[in-house]
Amino acid sequence: xxxxxLSYITNHVTRLDLWNSSLRGNISSSLLELxxxxxxxxxxxxxxxxxxxxxxxxxxxxxxxxxxxxxxxKGQIPRNLGNLSKLLYLDxxxxxxxxxxLDWLSRLHSLRYLGLNSVNLSMATDWLxxxxxxxxxxxLHLGFCELADIVPSSLPxxxxxxxLAIxxxxxxxLTLASTIPWFSNFSKDMKSLSYLHLxxxxxxxxxxxxxxxxTTLISLTLFENDMTGHLxxxxxxxxxxxLHLLDLSSNNITGPFPNFSRFSLLKTLDFSYNHxxxxxxxxxxxxxxxxxxxxxxxxITGPIPDLSFCLSLKYLNLNYNMFNGTLSETIGGMSKLERxxxxxxxxxxxxxxxxxxxxxxxxxxxxxxxxxxxxxxSSHWVPPFQVEALYLARCKxxxxxxxxxxxxxxxxxxxxxxAQISDTxxxxxxxxxxxxxxxxxxxxxxxxxxxxxxxxxxNFNNQNRSGLALDxxxxxxxxxxxxxxxxxxxxxxxxxTGLIPNSFGFLPFIEFLHLRNNSFSGAIPISMMNCTTLxxxxxxxxxxxxxxxxxxxxxxxxxEVLSMPQNEFYGTIPSNLCxxxxxxxLDLSSNNxxxxxxxxxxxxxxxxxxxxxxxxxxFYFSGFSQSIDGVNLMWKRTEFxxxxxxxxxxxxDLSSNNxxxxxxxxxxxxxxxxxxxxxRNKLTGSIPQDIGRMMSLNFLDFSRNHLSGGIPSSLSExxxxxxxxxxxxxxxxxxxQETHMVTFNELSYTGNPGLCGRPLIKSCPGDETRQDPxxxxxxxxxxxxxxxxxxxxxxxxxxFGIAFGGILxxxxxxxxQDIHTFKC
Numbered sequence: 012x013x014x015x016x017l018s019y020i021t022n023h024v025t026r027l028d029l030w031n032s033s034l035r036g037n038i039s040s041s042l043l044e045l046x047x048x049x050x051x052x053x054x055x056x057x058x059x060x061x062x063x064x065x066x067x068x069x070x071x072x073x074x075x076x077x078x079x080x081x082x083x084x085k086g087q088i089p090r091n092l093g094n095l096s097k098l099l100y101l102d103x104x105x106x107x108x109x110x111x112x113l114d115w116l117s118r119l120h121s122l123r124y125l126g127l128n129s130v131n132l133s134m135a136t137d138w139l140x141x142x143x144x145x146x147x148x149x150x151l152h153l154g155f156c157e158l159a160d161i162v163p164s165s166l167p168x169x170x171x172x173x174x175l176a177i178x179x180x181x182x183x184x185l186t187l188a189s190t191i192p193w194f195s196n197f198s199k200d201m202k203s204l205s206y207l208h209l210x211x212x213x214x215x216x217x218x219x220x221x222x223x224x225x226t227t228l229i230s231l232t233l234f235e236n237d238m239t240g241h242l243x244x245x246x247x248x249x250x251x252x253x254l255h256l257l258d259l260s261s262n263n264i265t266g267p268f269p270n271f272s273r274f275s276l277l278k279t280l281d282f283s284y285n286h287x288x289x290x291x292x293x294x295x296x297x298x299x300x301x302x303x304x305x306x307x308x309x310x311i312t313g314p315i316p317d318l319s320f321c322l323s324l325k326y327l328n329l330n331y332n333m334f335n336g337t338l339s340e341t342i343g344g345m346s347k348l349e350r351x352x353x354x355x356x357x358x359x360x361x362x363x364x365x366x367x368x369x370x371x372x373x374x375x376x377x378x379x380x381x382x383x384x385x386x387x388x389s390s391h392w393v394p395p396f397q398v399e400a401l402y403l404a405r406c407k408x409x410x411x412x413x414x415x416x417x418x419x420x421x422x423x424x425x426x427x428x429x430a431q432i433s434d435t436x437x438x439x440x441x442x443x444x445x446x447x448x449x450x451x452x453x454x455x456x457x458x459x460x461x462x463x464x465x466x467x468x469x470n471f472n473n474q475n476r477s478g479l480a481l482d483x484x485x486x487x488x489x490x491x492x493x494x495x496x497x498x499x500x501x502x503x504x505x506x507x508t509g510l511i512p513n514s515f516g517f518l519p520f521i522e523f524l525h526l527r528n529n530s531f532s533g534a535i536p537i538s539m540m541n542c543t544t545l546x547x548x549x550x551x552x553x554x555x556x557x558x559x560x561x562x563x564x565x566x567x568x569x570x571e572v573l574s575m576p577q578n579e580f581y582g583t584i585p586s587n588l589c590x591x592x593x594x595x596x597l598d599l600s601s602n603n604x605x606x607x608x609x610x611x612x613x614x615x616x617x618x619x620x621x622x623x624x625x626x627x628x629x630f631y632f633s634g635f636s637q638s639i640d641g642v643n644l645m646w647k648r649t650e651f652x653x654x655x656x657x658x659x660x661x662x663x664d665l666s667s668n669n670x671x672x673x674x675x676x677x678x679x680x681x682x683x684x685x686x687x688x689x690x691r692n693k694l695t696g697s698i699p700q701d702i703g704r705m706m707s708l709n710f711l712d713f714s715r716n717h718l719s720g721g722i723p724s725s726l727s728e729x730x731x732x733x734x735x736x737x738x739x740x741x742x743x744x745x746x747x748q749e750t751h752m753v754t755f756n757e758l759s760y761t762g763n764p765g766l767c768g769r770p771l772i773k774s775c776p777g778d779e780t781r782q783d784p785x786x787x788x789x790x791x792x793x794x795x796x797x798x799x800x801x802x803x804x805x806x807x808x809x810x811f812g813i814a815f816g817g818i819l820x821x822x823x824x825x826x827x828q829d830i831h832t833f834k835c
Contacts, residue, residue: 023047030077031055040066047072054079054102062086063108068094077102079126084108088130093118102126104152109134113141120144126152128179133157139193143169148197154181154208161190169196174203181210181232191219202227205253211235217245230256234281241266242287251275260284260305268311272297283307283328291316299323307331307352315353319344330354330377338362338384343369352377354402359383364392371395377402379426390414400424404451407431412457417443426451428482435459436488451482453501458487484525501525503549503643511550513538520544527574527643528552540566549574549643551598558582559599564590571617574643576600576664583607584665589614600666600688607672608665608689613680618661620683620707662686666712669693674713679704690714690736697721698737703728710734714762718742722766727752738762745775 024045034056042048048070054077063084067076068091076098078084084106092101093115101122109131116125122145132138136159142151146169158180175197180190191209205227214236228249238245242264249257256279264282267289271280277298283305290313296304297320304321305328314336318324324345330352337360338353346369358381367373373396378384385407388394392415399421409431416422417439423446433456444450480499489506498520507529515521516538524542527549534557535550545567555578563573564587571593583606584599591597595617613619663681666688673696674689681687685707694716703725711729714736721744722737728750735755743765746752757770767775 026050028052029056033057035059038064038067040064042066043069045070049073049097050075052077054081056081057083059083063089063092063103063106065089065091068092071095071097073098075100078106079104080106082107087111088115090115095119096121098122100124103130104128106130111135113138117141117144121147123147123173124150126150127156128152129155131157133159135159139190140167143167143196147173148175149173150177151175152177152179153183154179154210156183158183158185160184160186161193166190166193169193173197176203177206178204179206179208180212181208183212185212204228206230208232209236210258214238216240218248220248226250227253229253232256232258234258234260234262236262238262238264240264242282242285243267243269255279255300257281268295268306270295274298275300277301278323279303281305282309285309287311290314293317296321302326304328315339315342315358318342321345322347324348325372326350328352329356332356334358336360338366340365342366345369346371348373350375353381354378355380357381357383360385362386364388364394367394367396369395374398374421375400378406379404381406386413388413388415393418397421402426403430405429409433409455412437412440416440419443421446423447424449428453428455430455432457449480449499451480452486453482454485456487457483458489460489480523497521499523502529503527505529507531509533511536511539511555515539516541518542523547525549525643526553530554532556535560537562543567543569545570547572547574550578551576551643553578555579556581559585559588559604561585561587564588567591568593570594572596574598576602578602580604584609584670586611592616594618595661598662598664600664600668602668604665604668604670606670608670608675608678608694610675610677612663612675613677615663615681618663618681618684660685661707662688664688665692667691671695673697674699674718676701681705683707686710688712690716692716694718698723698726698742700725702726705729706731708732712736713740714738716740721745722747724749735759742766746771 025047027045027048027050030052031054034053036059038053038058043066049072051070051073052075058081063078068089071094073095074097076095077100079102082105086108088103088108088110096118098119099121101119101124104126105128107129111134113132113135114137117140125145125148132153138158139161142148175194178194206229208230210232211234214233215238217238217240218233231249231254238259239262243266245259245264246269251274253276254274255276257277258279258281260281260283262285264285264287266287268287268291271277272295275298278300279302280298281303284307287306287309288311291311294317296316296318299320300323301321302323303326304324305326307328307330309332311332311334313334315329315334315338318327319341322345325347326349328350331354333356334353335357338358343366348370349372351373352375354377360383362378362384376398377400378386379402382405386403394415398419401419401422401424404426405428407430408427410433412432412434413427422443425447426449428451432452436457481497482499482501483505484501484503486505489508497518499522501523503525504527509531510533511526511531513536515524516536521542522544523546525547528551530553531550532554535555537560540562543566546569548567548570549572551574555575557580559575559580559582564585568591570591573588573591573594574596576598577600580599580602581604584604586609588597589609589611592615594615597615661684663684663686667690670689670692672694674694676699679699679701682704684705686709687705690712691714694713696718697720698713698718700723702723706729708729709731710733712734715738718740719742722742724747727747730750732751736759738758738760739762742763744767746760746766746768748768753769755770757772760766760771767773768778
C-alpha cells in the first residue's frame with residue numbers, strides 16, 4: 012500500500028485501506044479509537060447500515076475519506092462531515108443517499124476532490140453557494156444529482172486559488188448557458204480544464220462559447236444533448252494538442268466526417284447516433300493511438316474507411332450506416348482488434364480467412380444483416396481467435412453447417428439465423444453448446460433430428476441469473492427434445508413430435524417458451540407447474556389435447572402472453588385464468604372449448620387503464636443487443652410475428668370454439684383492451700349496451716354467433732375502432748349512423764336479416780329507399796379475405812393501430828415479402 016499504515020514515531024494507525032474487501036454488516040464505532048487516522052477507504056463493500064454513521068464526522072484528523080459504491084447506504088448524508096476541516100479528498104460517489112442542503116460542505120475549505128455522483132441533491136438549492144467556498148477544488152463530480160437550476164442573478168462570488176481541472180455535471184437539468192460561465196471562476200476562463208463531462212445537460216446548438224477554446228482538454232463528453240450543426244464547425248473550438256477522448260454521441264449533429272488526423276493523440280472517438288453523412292476520405296483517420304471508434308447509427312456511405320494507420324484500435328463499431336462495397340483485407344492489419352461490429356450496412360462480396368487471420372485478440376464479431384456478404388472459410392481453417400460473441404445473421408454461411416465453429420471453445424452468444432444453412436446440426440455441436448448463453452439458428456433449412464444436447468452444466472446464482480436462450484424456429488428439425496437450464500426457448504415452426512417433455516418442468520428460470528406450429532401431442536405436462544417464472548408461453552398450432560390446466564392461474568403469476576390456439580383443448584375456460592393480472596395477450600382460439608365466458612375477465616388488470624402495469628421491458632442477455640421476445644398473433648387466419656412495441660398489444664381471442672351463453676357485460680370494464688375476437692361460437696343474447704366504455708378497441712369481431720337485439724349506439728363512441736365484424740348473427744334494427752360507423756362496408760353487417768340502414772342496401776322504415784348499383788356482396792359469402800375494411804387502414808389509434816405497424820415492420824424486416832393482402 013505504499014506508506015506503512017503505522018506511524019514509526021507514535022505507533023498509531025494512520026491509514027486504513029479496506030476497499031473491495033467484501034465487508035458486510037455495520038461499520039464499527041471502534042474506529043474512534045484510531046485517534047491519528049488520516050486515511051480511510053471503505054469503498055466497494057456491502058455495509059448494511061441505513062445511513063453513513065454519524066461518528067465518522069468525529070474522525071477530525073481525516074484527510075482522505077472514501078465511502079464510494081456502498082449502495083446500501085441510504086438516508087441523509089451526516090451534516091457533521093463538515094467537521095472534517097482537514098479533509099482533502101471526499102468520495103461519496105454512488106452511495107444512494109441524499110442531502111437536503113450542503114451547508115456542511117462549505118466548511119471543508121481545504122477540499123481538492125469532491126465526488127457526489129448519484130447523490131440526490133434535488134432539495135439542495137444551496138449547492139452552488141456551498142461549492143463557491145471550495146476555493147482549492149481541483150476535481151468536482153456532480154453527475155446524476157438532480158441538481159436544482161440556479162437563477163443567473165443569484166450566482167455567488169468565488170475567488171478560487173487553484174484551477175479546476177475536472178468537472179462532471181452530467182445528467183442534470185441545468186441551464187448551462189448561465190451556470191457554465193460561473194465555473195470559469197475556478198478554471199481561469201476554462202483554460203485549466205482537462206476533463207469536462209456535460210452529458211444530458213440540455214446543451215443546444217454547438218459547443219457553448221462560454222467554454223472558451225478548450226485548449227487544455229484531454230477528455231470531452233457531451234453525449235445525449237440536443238447539439239446540432241455541422242461536425243466540422245463544432246470541432247473548430249476544440250484544440251488538437253491534448254485531446255484523448257471525444258464523445259458527442261446521441262445528438263443531432265450533421266454534415267460529412269471531417270479530417271481528424273490532426274488530433275493525433277485521440278484514443279476514443281464516438282459520434283454514434285447522430286446524422287453524419289457522406290463518405291470518409293482516405294487519410295482522415297490517421298490516428299495511431301486510437302483505441303475506440305464508434306460511428307453507429309449515422310448515414311455514412313462509401314467503403315469502410317481506411318484504418319491502416321489505426322494500429323492500436325481495439326473496438327470498431329460501424330453499425331447501422333450505409334457503408335458499401337467489399338471489405339478490404341487491409342482491415343486485418345489491426346492485430347489488436349477485440350471487437351468488430353458492422354451490423355446492417357450494404358456490404359457485399361466474400362469474407363475469407365485472409366480478412367481475419369491476424370485477429371488473435373478478437374472476442375466479439377458481428378457482421379449481421381449484410382445480406383450480400385458471403386463468408387467462406389476453409390473447412391480446415393483454425394482461426395487464431397476465440398470469440399465470445401459471434402453474430403452472422405443474414406450473411407450467407409451455407410449450405411453446410413460452419414465447421415470452423417468447432418474450434419471456438421469460449422463461445423457464449425451465437426446467431427447464425429437466416430444464413431442459408433441447409434444441413435443437419437453436427438453431433439459435435441452438442442458439446443459446443445454447453446457454454447452457450449444465446450443460440451439463434453432460426454430461419455434456415457436445418458433438418459433431421461435434434462442432437463443430444465444437455466445444457467445442465469450452466470451456472471445460476473441469484474445475483475446474475477444466466478441460462479441458455481435457444482431459437483431454432485423455422486427449420487425442419489424433428490424428433491423429441493430434452494433441455495435443462497433454459498431461459499428462452501423457441502422451437503416454433505419445425506417438425507417436433509411427441510409429448511411436451513416432462514423435463515420442461517425442470518427449467519427453473521424459463522421465461523419465454525415458443526413451441527408454435529409443431530406436432531406436439533398429448534396434454535401440457537403437470538411438471539410445468541414448476542415454471543413459475545414464465546412470461547410468454549406459445550403452444551399454438553400443435554395437436555395438444557385435454558382440458559386447460561387450472562394450475563395455470565396460480566403457477567404462472569408473471570405470465571403476460573398465453574397463446575394456445577389451434578389445438579384440441581376441450582372443457583371450460585378455467586375461471587382462475589382471471590388471476591393472471593399481467594396477461595396482455597390471451598389467445599385460446601380454434602379449440603373445442605365449451606361453457607360460458609368467465610365473468611371475472613375484468614380481473615385481467617393489465618387490460619384496464621387504471622392498473623399501472625405495463626409489458627415487461629424487452630429481454631436482454633449480456634453482450635446481446637437485441638430483444639428476443641416475440642409473439643405470433645392470429646387475425647382472420649393470418650399469422651403475424653410481432654416483436655416491436657409488444658406492450659401496446661392487449662388482446663383476447665376466444666374465437667372458433669363452442670362457447671355458449673351471453674357475452675358478459677363485465678367484459679366492458681377492460682377499457683384498455685385493443686382487440687376482442689369472440690367470433691365463430693354459439694353465443695346468444697345481446698351485445699353489451701355499454702360496450703362504448705372499451706375506448707381502446709381497435710378491432711372487434713362478434714361474427715358467426717347467435718346474437719340478437721340491436722347494435723348499441725355506444726359502439727359509435729369507439730373512435731379508434733378500425734375493424735368491425737358483426738356479420739352472420741340475428742341482430743336487428745337500424746345500424747347506428749353516428750361518427751365512423753357508416754365507414755364500415757356492408758361486410759361488417761351482412762348475414763343479419765333484421766338489420767337495416769347504411770351501409771346495407773336495405774333501408775329502414777321511414778328512410779328513403781337507397782339503391783347501390785355497385786353492391787355485389789354475397790350474403791352467403793364465407794370468405795375471410797374480404798373481411799378487412801377500409802376502416803382498418805385508416806384507423807390510427809393509440810393501441811393496435813400503432814402496434815400493428817410494428818407487426819408489418821418486423822415481418823418485413825425478417826425477409827417476408829407479402830402477408831396475404833399486405834405488402835411490405
